[in-house]
Amino acid sequence: MINSSLLLKEYNLKVTPQRVAIVEELYKHGHMNIDELYKKLLEKFPSISLATIYKNVNAMVEKIFLNEVKIPETKSVYELAKEAHSHLVCSSCGKIEDIKIDTSVLNDSIKEKSSFQIENVDIVFSGICTSCQNKSK
């Protein structure tokens, strides 16, 4: 499990039940878009407002402990910040997985061809996940 309260405190955000729930749902599901978060939180807080979700997600993104992941052809999803990693997206079912790969080769390759000073790399792989591969058989 995750210590959401501690995490929130570390980032100078007051610990409210709504915020704790956001962190925990993200921890549990890995990646969620605004709407999924909203629907999930509605279960616990029947009167929660979409505005609350937006305000909190934005606040957490600013504090850099949430991360917005932009994915081709879909809405952005949010994830708890963690070690740098790339994403695998199933173009059939939409499932998103994290994957750690070594990207240093890429940076080297850039260094040769461009004088951009690289600070960060975002990589999204699209493809078919295992279970969708099996379904189609």
Next chain:
Amino acid sequence: MINSSLLLKEYNLKVTPQRVAIVEELYKHGHMNIDELYKKLLEKFPSISLATIYKNVNAMVEKIFLNEVKIPETKSVYELAKEAHSHLVCSSCGKIEDIKIDTSVLNDSIKEKSSFQIENVDIVFSGICTSCQNKSK
């Protein structure tokens, strides 16, 4: 230069001056967001509607000859489809450059770790472009 009419015809889109202008602006500028396109086209077509831009860009994206590029922290931009390539984005001035790098290493690396069947990779490097590096000196 580019033969926009031919291109449009190939993709079964009627050749209208507005569409030709969209293709040409994208050819000229490489990457533009909806608003930049709109403002640019307003110069030639003072009564063009934003709806026309949206409809055409969407049509061209569906025909796969435009490509939507999603970039962290900014609006999507569109580009003419071409050989697979990655993007360099300057986090200071927003400039976007194309860059061709060999991504086969990545696919191999995925193959080892996951049974996702990879179909595509989107890579966005963020950093500081040369001219912004010089400015800050």
Next chain:
DNA sequence: ATGAGTGCAAAGTATTTGCAACTGG
């Protein structure tokens, strides 16, 4: 107690749609 957070309603933006008039092939 008090500054920050919540929910609601309203305001902003962004994007899509319906439709009459127009136009490319």
Next chain:
DNA sequence: CCAGTTGCAAATACTTTGCACTCAT
């Protein structure tokens, strides 16, 4: 000629803001 395209206005969708009330510290 006529199916497809345009521009406009209206409709939707998405996101932010202002404010009175509540709550975490």
